Amino acid sequence: MNANQGRSPAMQHFASDNYAGICPEALAALLAANDGHVRSYGDDEWTLRVADRLRELFETDCDVYFVFNGTAANSLALAALCQPYHSVICHQLAHVDTDECGAPQFFSNGATLLAVAGEQGKLTPEAIVEVVTRRSDIHYPKPKVVTLTQATEVGTVYRPDELRAIADTARAHGLRVHMDGARFANAVAGLGLSPAEVSWRAGVDVLCFGGTKMGLPVGEAVVFFDRKLSDDFSYRCKQAGQLASKMRFLSAPWLGILENGAWLRHAAHANAMARRLAAGLAEGTGLPALFPVQANGVFVRLPGRIEAGLRARGWLFYNFIAAGGARFMCGWDTAPETVDRLLADIRELAAESA
């Protein structure tokens, strides 16, 4: 792939997969949509076509809505699944709990998030049972939803059997299953399975399918596999300021990446760059990844002088405090040369401080 052609690899960073620009397929579709006058608020041909395309992709008759970002997608989807007196079980590293500024609670008018621990960023059936059976009295917010992040916040991926076990447990206790799929594409690419197998066939009721990190300019799709749950969802979007009047510019880029499997190719490329980075770290510096690298993120505990040295050399990346390490995210356009340059810098800094 030569998506990086004409750009200096020096301009690339590992802080987030949303540091990357728009992928060529999405950009072409965006420009193609910029033609003439069309109906607004989602009644345009582009939006209708993308929704159909997503139904084909997922091999089921789902309801599809487009919103501007992941926080809105998650919050509004969760709000659709619960009443204010309900609670949502999530992992303690879940973006909905740690990085959405209380938006799920706000948009659900007060539902509570119950965060639980779990290895490798994953929830387990046992942890869910523990929360659900902890209390049944009127003074405790009634558990109603389980939310999973796929791929997880630490770059691991739930296998379909893990999802199914969680969904079965959820069903047995009257809970719905929501999936934060900001990096759903990376998970699908990593597992090598169909989108259906990693979502509704494994028991997911609602998926927030991330577009931004896949290479779109902006926007996520909220996909209701259980269509009864999407009643009045457009009103929620409108009230939350998430109903785009020029919806075609949110939806059309999806068409670009869904055609010819570009979404999956880009995700697979980002995953491959993460594996390249992890392999280079382990071989060249003896710094092991903190979590299995199953998607597009690598977490590593960097000695202080290496971390400071990298920052002094201009590299941008986050310290992921909750997981206890530095986080390096790869995007659809991360060049192998960028990974190699980072590795060379780490090796140099390691040698200097040895």
Ligand SMILES: Cc1ncc(COP(=O)(O)O)c(C=O)c1O
């Ligand atoms: C796991 C996860 N969910 C959702 C999001 C989407 O958040 P935003 O509201 O910034 O689009 C992100 C973005 O970093 C994320 O990492």
